[in-house]
Amino acid sequence: ALEGAHIGLGIWSIPGYSLTLSIPENQRRYPGRTGAAGYPVCRCKDGLIRFAPLALRQWDSMRRMLGNPDVLESPEWYSGAYRGANADILIALLEEYTMVRTVAEVFDAAAKEGLPAAPVSTVRDFMNNPQTQARGFMVGVEHPLVGEALYPGAPYKLSETPCNIRRPAPCLGEHNEDIYCRELGLSKESLVALRRAGVI
Known part of the structure; x- marks a missing residue:
């Protein structure tokens, strides 16, 4: 009988693997997108959080999270182009809210309102994340100069042909x-x- 192989692909591992291919250099918090005022990255008391208000209902969610400020009541804000052109106002309002709260507090508030948001993780955060560790994504490899060093492993797990790191850089x-x-x-x-x- 023919049997297939099991392929385990964790969505958590993909960004970690892709970051090994190129080092992000973009320091801008708003890259000039117009679709939904981009994906603003905002400062919190203890880190950064990114919002992704893609649908109009999520724009309403963002307004509710911010306490429905008067400046956002205009129907013009429903236009992605208008939000993009006025991103500085939006980010200022968001950071007035986020900078007095922790990332966890803002994340919970966004989730409660149905607003997509995610903490911006550092490399250390990613390496220490329980999901990263549970998947065994970081692999110890013996290096002749530094001893054991952690390397990013494959973002997938193959039951029949497992991937491993054969040698260090x-x-x-x-x-x-x-x-x-x-x-x-x-x-x-x-x-x-x-x-x-x-x-x-």
Whole structure:
């Protein structure tokens, strides 16, 4: 009888894995989107939280969470383009609310109103998160210079062909001889001369 393999794919692991492919450089809290005033990131007493008011009902949820301030009563705020053009006003109102509360308090308040929101985790937060640890996402690998180091593992679990990290990241110059001499045909003497000259 044919049997399939079990593939475990945890949504929590995907962002962690994708962050290993590129380092985020964008420091802006509002990137200029117009669809729903973007996804504002706001400061709290103990960290950052991001909101994602995608649907109009979630915009109403945000207004309720903020206590229905008069400045947001205008029907113009139902336009994504208007919210995008006035994002500074919106973020100022949000941070007036969030900066006197903890991330957990704001997250709970948003959830109560049906407003999508999520804490902005640091790398340490992600590594120490119970879900990250339960999935065994961070893998200990022996490194010749630093001893055991934690590496991000695969974001998926395959029952028949499990993925593992076979070796640590190479040290500087570790594979120079393999590449320059065996692959590119450079002599060992030339490689030594290039090292002495500080070229490689």
